[in-house]
Amino acid sequence: MTSRSANRRTVLAAAVAAAASAVAAPAALAADTRSGGTTGRPAKPGRPGKAGNVEFHNWASQRDWASGKANGTRVVSDGRPGIVLASPAGSTDYKDPHTGKKASWEYATWTSPAHTCAVPAGEAIASWNAHTPKGTWVRIELKGTYTDGKATPWYTMGIWTSGDGDDVPRRTSVDGQKDGKSSISTDTFAIDDLAGGLRLKSYQLRLTLYRAPGSKATPTVWRAGAMCSDVPDRFEVPASEPGLGKAVELKVPRYSQEIHKGQYPEYDNGGEAWCSPTSSQMIIEYWGRKPTAEDLAWVNPDFADPQVCHAARYTFDYQYEGCGNWPFNGAYAGTYRNMNGIVTRLNSLNDAEELVAAGIPLITSQSFIESELDGAGYGTAGHLMTVVGFTKTGDVIANDPNSPDNPSVRHVYKRRQFENIWLRTKRKNADGKVVGATGGVCYLYFPTELTTAQKRVLQKHGVH
Numbered sequence: 001m002t003s004r005s006a007n008r009r010t011v012l013a014a015a016v017a018a019a020a021s022a023v024a025a026p027a028a029l030a031a032d033t034r035s036g037g038t039t040g041r042p043a044k045p046g047r048p049g050k051a052g053n054v055e056f057h058n059w060a061s062q063r064d065w066a067s068g069k070a071n072g073t074r075v076v077s078d079g080r081p082g083i084v085l086a087s088p089a090g091s092t093d094y095k096d097p098h099t100g101k102k103a104s105w106e107y108a109t110w111t112s113p114a115h116t117c118a119v120p121a122g123e124a125i126a127s128w129n130a131h132t133p134k135g136t137w138v139r140i141e142l143k144g145t146y147t148d149g150k151a152t153p154w155y156t157m158g159i160w161t162s163g164d165g166d167d168v169p170r171r172t173s174v175d176g177q178k179d180g181k182s183s184i185s186t187d188t189f190a191i192d193d194l195a196g197g198l199r200l201k202s203y204q205l206r207l208t209l210y211r212a213p214g215s216k217a218t219p220t221v222w223r224a225g226a227m228c229s230d231v232p233d234r235f236e237v238p239a240s241e242p243g244l245g246k247a248v249e250l251k252v253p254r255y256s257q258e259i260h261k262g263q264y265p266e267y268d269n270g271g272e273a274w275c276s277p278t279s280s281q282m283i284i285e286y287w288g289r290k291p292t293a294e295d296l297a298w299v300n301p302d303f304a305d306p307q308v309c310h311a312a313r314y315t316f317d318y319q320y321e322g323c324g325n326w327p328f329n330g331a332y333a334g335t336y337r338n339m340n341g342i343v344t345r346l347n348s349l350n351d352a353e354e355l356v357a358a359g360i361p362l363i364t365s366q367s368f369i370e371s372e373l374d375g376a377g378y379g380t381a382g383h384l385m386t387v388v389g390f391t392k393t394g395d396v397i398a399n400d401p402n403s404p405d406n407p408s409v410r411h412v413y414k415r416r417q418f419e420n421i422w423l424r425t426k427r428k429n430a431d432g433k434v435v436g437a438t439g440g441v442c443y444l445y446f447p448t449e450l451t452t453a454q455k456r457v458l459q460k461h462g463v464h
Contacts, residue, residue, distance in 0.1 A: 053232065054440070055118040056344040056462035058127070058225025059205075065110070072108025073209060076220065080338065080448060083110050085136075085209040085218040094210075098170040098318040105210040112205045112224070120147050120199030121228035124189040125441075126157040127327050127342040128207070129223040129334030136211045136219045137161035137168045140327075142189060142226065144203040146181060153177075154206060155184050158327055162314060162335045167212070170318040173325055186317070187326050187343075200228065222334070225462075227344040231439040237423040239416055240348040242394025248353075249389030249397050250361050252286045254409035255308055257401040263303055267312045268322045275384040277311035277323045278401040279363045280333055280341075282386050283445045284311075286361060289336035305406075324382070326365070330443055338448040342463060345440040349396070349419045351461070352387050355444070358453045361388045363443035368421040369430045374414055378402060379430060382438070390415075 059065060062081040072089035076082055088106035095102040128140050138160050144152045156174040164171065177184040181198060182191050191198055203226060209219045257278040261271030268274070284290065291310045298313075299306035315332045317325040326343045333341030346352060346362075355362055363386050370379040380402075388410075389397035396418045403409045421427075425439040446458065458464070 053119055054227065054229045054345045054347060055121075056225060056227045056342065057115050058223055058342070058463060059112055060223040060225070060340075060464060067113050069111040070108075071110070073110045073207075080222055082220045082222040083207065083209070084220050085211060091213060094169060096169040098172065101166075101169075103169075104213055106213050106215070107208050107210045109209070110207045110221070114145070114202045114204050115226075116202045117200060117228040119228065119230050120201055122191045122194050122199060122230045124200060124203060124226050124228045125187060125326060125343050126189075126205060126224070126226045127330050127344075128158075128160065128221060128225075129331060129340050130160065130162075130219055130221040131335070132161045132163065132168070132219045133217045134163065134165070135167045135215055136209070136217050138210065138219050138221060139208040140224065141206040141208070142203055143206065144182075144189070144200045147197075147199045147201045150181070152182055152189075152200075153179055155189060157184070157187065157189070158325075158331075160328070160331055162332070164313070164316075171316065171328065172319040173317050175319055186320050187328070194233070199230065203228070223340055223342070225342065227342075229345050229439070231345065231423075231425055233425050235424055235426050235428075237420055238348075240350045240419060242390070242415065243350045243353045244357060244390055244394070245392070247390065247392040248356055250286065250356060250359065252361050252386060252388040252399055253282050254399050254406050255282050255305055255401060256403045256406050256409055257308070258404055259304055259406070260308060260312075263300075264309060264312065267309075267316045270309075270312070272402065273322055273324075274308065274312050275324075275401050276326075276329050276363075277315045277332070278308050279384045279386050279399070280315065280329045280443070280445070281308050281311040282399055282401075283361055283363060283443075284333055284336055284339065287336075287339065287445065287447050289339060324384070326441065326443065329363075330445070333443075333445040339445060340448065341443060341445045343441065343443055344461060344463075346423075346442055346461070347440060348423070349390075349394075349415060352396075352442075353390055353394075354457050354460070356387065356389055358457045359451070360444065360446055360454055360457065361386055363387075363445075364422050365438040365441040366418075366422040367427060367435075367437050369428075372421055372427075373417050375411055376400070376402075376413070381429070381435075384443075 062077045065075040073083045074086035085108045089108045140157045141154045143154045159172045161168045173186045257274040263270035296306045299309045315323045330341030367382045386399040394415045396413045400411045423440045427437045
């Protein structure tokens with residue numbers, strides 16, 4: 001049920017406050033002080049999201065990759081543009097904080113041009129899609145400029161590898177990153193004092209590609225981007241009017257997280273902790289992708305839906321100790337053939353209606369007490385579910401993984417209730433305490449081959 005377990009990290013706003021008093025970053029990461037870069041040629045402006053308070057911008061085309069500063073990387077375009085490690089820019093040691101293993105790695109970097117946020121932002125979340133063959137991994141960093149003209153440090157937004165063998169570091173977020181003005185909470189950059197007026201004006205992304213010394217293997221990064229937002233602080237959001245005028249429901253597979261309760265304690269024990277990978281697997285399979293029998297050979301054959309176990313294992317964040325790292329789920333989706341996964345925010349259910357009408361289901365993050373969502377039968381400090389359709393009157397058809405079995409996953413939720421619990425930034429919990437909420441966070445997964453309508457609606461939200 002919970003995407004952000006209360007005993008590890010509550011939803012976003014509460015976590016940001018905690019990060020302000022966190023300890024310094026692990027020495028293994030802090031020790032890498034390579035200079036990153038330059039702004040390079042100005043970035044081509046992205047298209048801001050509707051309503052002007054959310055923008056997603058990415059680099060994914062050959063032209064995009066050529067616009068950045070390469071230090072040992074080169075652009076490839078054999079069907080899907082990306083960057084690879086061509087000639088090492090240097091070598092560095094990395095001590096894995098989760099295994100204690102220290103190893104040397106060759107690396108090369110790509111640094112994006114500076115991108116000016118369409119709206120000065122209080123928060124930012126990076127996304128990426130990459131192929132990391134055996135013995136390779138990537139680090140994604142963000143550096144920004146504040147509206148006061150000062151710069152942030154290079155913040156690590158993720159250490160990513162699609163595998164988890166002894167030949168690579170563990171997939172991880174990095175706690176304790178801060179500079180007194182902003183901090184990183186698992187996967188999210190956030191201004192510490194929004195009321196003070198400071199915002200993020202612009203940012204760059206830096207991608208570092210690693211491999212074992214002397215190896216010819218290389219990661220390939222196909223897409224990198226970030227969502228910047230300045231969502232109004234609110235308990236209630238304006239109600240939207242239904243926009244479809246007809247019933248639309250996409251045929252998305254239905255998987256329950258609850259049938260996995262108690263499975264694989266090393267990946268957070270199934271059940272309520274697996275809402276994010278369970279939702280991810282539903283949408284990945286909607287697009288016709290799934291793990292192979294070889295991929296699933298490690299799963300106990302007595303377990304139903306082994307692909308959900310697989311998704312949990314390969315989205316697991318060893319620092320967060322859970323499967324609810326938002327960009328890690330998008331990156332997992334991107335490991336499937338010609339698939340993309342991003343994290344962004346939307347501004348209303350009308351945005352979701354447009355996506356669904358074009359054949360693109362979405363995964364939404366929300367939190368609520370039981371009385372705020374009729375028919376759910378539970379309350380949660382944070383939960384992911386999939387939006388797969390709308391009734392003729394505009395109510396939400398959701399595949400909710402917090403269901404006792406697969407047949408019961410389909411739910412119809414009242415439009416007004418669903419929209420408010422998803423889009424608000426503050427709420428009161430069951431004890432009456434004011435806590436944070438996610439403000440419209442969603443995952444969008446989509447293949448490289450799209451219809452004209454699908455391209456159009458994604459471009460409307462800055463995705464190309």
